[in-house]
Amino acid sequence: MNAPLSLAPSAPANTSNDTDxxxxxxxxxxxxxxxxxxxxxxxxxMAExxxxxxxxxxxxILDIGCGPGDLAYALAAHYAGARLTGxxxxxxxxHEARKQPHQQQLTWLCADAARLPLADASQALIVSNLAIQWCPDLQATLEELRRVIRPGGRAVINTLAPGTLSEIEQVWRQPHAPAGVLSFRDAACHRLAAHAAGWSGITVDQACERFHYPDLRAVMDSIKGVGAQVSGRDVRRTRGDIERARRRYETLRDHRGLPVTYQRLTLVLDA
Structure with missing residues (x-):
């Protein structure tokens, strides 16, 4: 089993490390x-x-962090006739997104959310599910989204807050090695960044969502399997470390399985 995983960047904003x-x-x-x-x-x-x-x-419509395109296709079906960019x-x-049945109104674009090759005021709606936590400069990202939204447009964004993956942090924590779960920005940080980025209407709703898995491998697959493994490059876990984490996690088991907690933030930003 691999080392514990990260769902959020720790890279400071506006540094030469952003490209890396x-x-x-x-x-x-x-x-x-x-x-x-x-x-x-x-x-x-959580996309629901x-x-x-x-x-x-x-x-x-713009879908930021569209992944294999499931939400983008659902939006295209919901907003009949709309032009949608993932x-x-x-x-x-x-490439995975393009494997689905072709729809004329869908365009796929490989780009950074903080540097979008799109015209000013070109979008009526921006949607994003669990992507902006990966952006090291939150304010710059929200400024870029504000740039491409039309007056009267809206951005609806899911991201993650502190307390996410608290069980992972608990079971992997050791004196000689970090747990591998990095810091998330709280609701106040998102409100301040959105205000500084020029959004006029700002609502941030927080909800705790908990999912359950049969064993530690399934827990870690639910994170690594969606690509959320970036940090931890210098961490080496022994068999003993893994067994210790497994025993710790078993103390958290309930009748539904092993819990994994996400603190979901939903940002509703109006231009």
């Missing part, structure tokens, strides 16, 4: 692309929270 970080994120998700859907139960469930915030109509850092994820 983006390349590492893209590589991790590209490795996971062929089997992403098999492990993405939590991601798919976006729908109640979406406007009744939109003609140009953006992802990973070419391999976009």
């Amino acid at each position: 970080w983006s390349q590492r994120v893209a590589h991790a998700f590209s490795r996971a692309a062929p089997h992403y859907r098999r492990h993405a139960r939590a991601q798919a469930a 929270a976006l729908w109640s915030y979406l406007p009744a109509s939109a003609d140009h 953006v992802d850092l990973s070419y391999a994820m976009l």
